[in-house]
Amino acid sequence: MRHLTILSKIENHMDRFTQAEKKIAIYIMEHAEMVPNLTTKDISNNTGSSEASVVRFCKTIGIGSFKAFKLALVRDLTVAEMNINDFSVMEKKDSPYDLFNKVTYVNKAAIETTVSTLDKRELEKASDVIVKAKKVLFYGVGGSAVSAMDGAYKFTKLGYFSAMNLDFHMMLSLVGHLEEGDVFIAISNSGQTKDVLELSRFAKKKGATVLAITKLGKSPLFKEADIKLCTPDMEQAIRIGSIASRTAQLNIIDSLYIISFNQIGNKVSSKLHESSEEANTLRR
Known part of the structure; x- marks a missing residue:
């Protein structure tokens, strides 16, 4: 079975979201690259929803917390957009500068996401x-x-x-x-x-x-x-x-x-x- 990405899960759950959750879903779909660096308060302010709604949104798509949601999103974005860690890197013949940018993206994402994983x-x-x-x-x-x-x-x-x-x-x-x-x-x-x-x-x-x-x-x-x-x-x-x-x-x-x-x-x-x-x- 094909693994569903976080963004795919959001699309599949659109009909089940409350109005507040739908606003959050649309915002995340449109600003996916920014979300890993945001807090529940940021999402709340940017969508006019409550922080509780942000947490409920995560639970609706089967993820227990916003922190876990961000980690899953970062991984999906890295794999989908800039995957350089497995053998699929050979599937596309990028230029040296393109690969440099991919390495930079992955390393930057790893460091920035550690802010969420480190207690x-x-x-x-x-x-x-x-x-x-x-x-x-x-x-x-x-x-x-x-x-x-x-x-x-x-x-x-x-x-x-x-x-x-x-x-x-x-x-x-x-x-x-x-x-x-x-x-x-x-x-x-x-x-x-x-x-x-x-x-x-x-x-x-x-x-x-x-x-x-x-x-x-x-x-x-x-x-x-x-x-x-x-x-x-x-x-x-x-x-x-x-x-x-x-x-x-x-x-x-x-x-x-x-x-x-x-x-x-x-x-x-x-x-x-x-x-x-x-x-x-x-x-x-």
């Missing part, structure tokens, strides 16, 4: 535990390994003992030295990667806080992590590269780095300046 309270919890930690380990495989390496590099600059190793057995040794108050940052888009799960469980046994960067959903990693920083689900299971998910992961890691620097920068700024000056001498 403010979870981010605050992440900030609290990281600032107090002595060790911050990162781990991911495949495309997520790139994000994990970036995280380890950034937090090393802040003076943490921070590491990521592609060798699973080396990571076992590193995790074995974690203690209560340390943080293990597990990165997996699917939340089902076996090596990431095994190391996360080992880190919990050692008393460390497990912080997951994973897509929103009830995956094993999502369920088991102490703190969840969620990315949107914008990719197919079979894809040519983890383009959108890695962009969202890196954005979260950059945010954690800046949040941490904002809180402890006065303690490490002189050392960062020294390292920067030393690096400059090597360029001369």
Whole structure:
């Protein structure tokens, strides 16, 4: 059976909508690209409907919340308009500049949609535990390994003992030295990667806080992590590269780095300046 897009569902439900819901439906159909960046209040103001009507509209088409609706819409728009993550990219011979624009669109959509998937309270919890930690380990495989390496590099600059190793057995040794108050940052888009799960469980046994960067959903990693920083689900299971998910992961890691620097920068700024000056001498 062919999967119905969100916009197709709206069209199919037009006869079942109340007058208020119909106004919302027409507005969304005409401004689909703008909707992921709007709130229920924005939709309410733009259509002359109540915020409750916006929520009822979502439920009428079988979606539990406006947040979930926006995520589904972003995915549909990305797949329909700018799909570059699976093998269908070969079906149309776009110019290099067209493909550049598609990559830019997908990456931008991934970052913007993370505003909807990331829980403010979870981010605050992440900030609290990281600032107090002595060790911050990162781990991911495949495309997520790139994000994990970036995280380890950034937090090393802040003076943490921070590491990521592609060798699973080396990571076992590193995790074995974690203690209560340390943080293990597990990165997996699917939340089902076996090596990431095994190391996360080992880190919990050692008393460390497990912080997951994973897509929103009830995956094993999502369920088991102490703190969840969620990315949107914008990719197919079979894809040519983890383009959108890695962009969202890196954005979260950059945010954690800046949040941490904002809180402890006065303690490490002189050392960062020294390292920067030393690096400059090597360029001369």
